[in-house]
Amino acid sequence: MRFFRGTRGFSVSEVILVALVGLAGCGAAPVQSDIVPDTAQTRESVLGGMKAELDRSMKAMRLKDFEPPYFIAYALEQVEDVGVSGKYGAITSNDASQSRTAYVEVRVGDYSFDNFANIDGESFRMSDYQPDRIAPLGDSPDAIRGTFWLLTDETYKKAVSDYLTKKGSSVYDTEDKTSTPSFSKEPVVSYRAEISPLRVERQEWEKQIKAVTGELLKQKHVLDSSMEVTARRSVRYFVNS
DSSP states (O other): OEEEETTEEEEOHHHHHHHHHHHTSTTOEEOOSSOOOOOHHHHHHHHHHHHHHHHHHHHHOOOTTSOOEEEEEEEEEEEEEEEEEEETTEEEEEEEEEEEEEEEEEEEBOSSSBTTOSSSOOOOOOOSOOOOOEEOOSSOHHHHHHHHHHHHHHHHHHHHHHHHHHHHHGGGSOHHHHTSOSOOOOOOOOOOOOOOOOEEOHHHHHHHHHHHHHHHHTOTTOOEEEEEEEEEEEEEEEEEO
């Protein structure tokens, strides 16, 4: 929420936090609109697509005469945003959105020395094509695999380039740098959080925003005012080799 008094302004973020907690409490309903529901089936389908492409990449992702990857990790972040804003006693926007972003890590070499080694020297070579990190919504494993396939191909080529550059640069480094392992093996961990939908009461948000900004409109010393209430829910998927 922002107030402007004359030519000087100040912001009060605590009001937004209090409003968010107070309005998103008991009785709030799950967010409706075009947001794809987060269900156990959807989660397993997404993970299944990620695992299938990860397994394929570990077996088939390689360039002739170059090292294959010894480790690959996939991450997918799904974000749901809800926001209501207003001014002068009226609503200016009321939106709900959902998006997914994919991330890929590829390591070439071995656990003692790979493309993430702790030495100087970087590769700045870039390909002519940069794949999109925005992943499709829904529960189609093939759609998920397509996104990670393109990202893995690009990331693997960059990893090979970095590995060769850093391997060449290592001849100038001291033993304490080159002897430090690049990576470590850890016990396998599997975790699935409980499904908890984003619950908000947007009609109540609208009511409160209209009331607050409408009251500010009556204040003769307040030249301009606005109020915004937002909520975000994030679900992260992660698999590795």
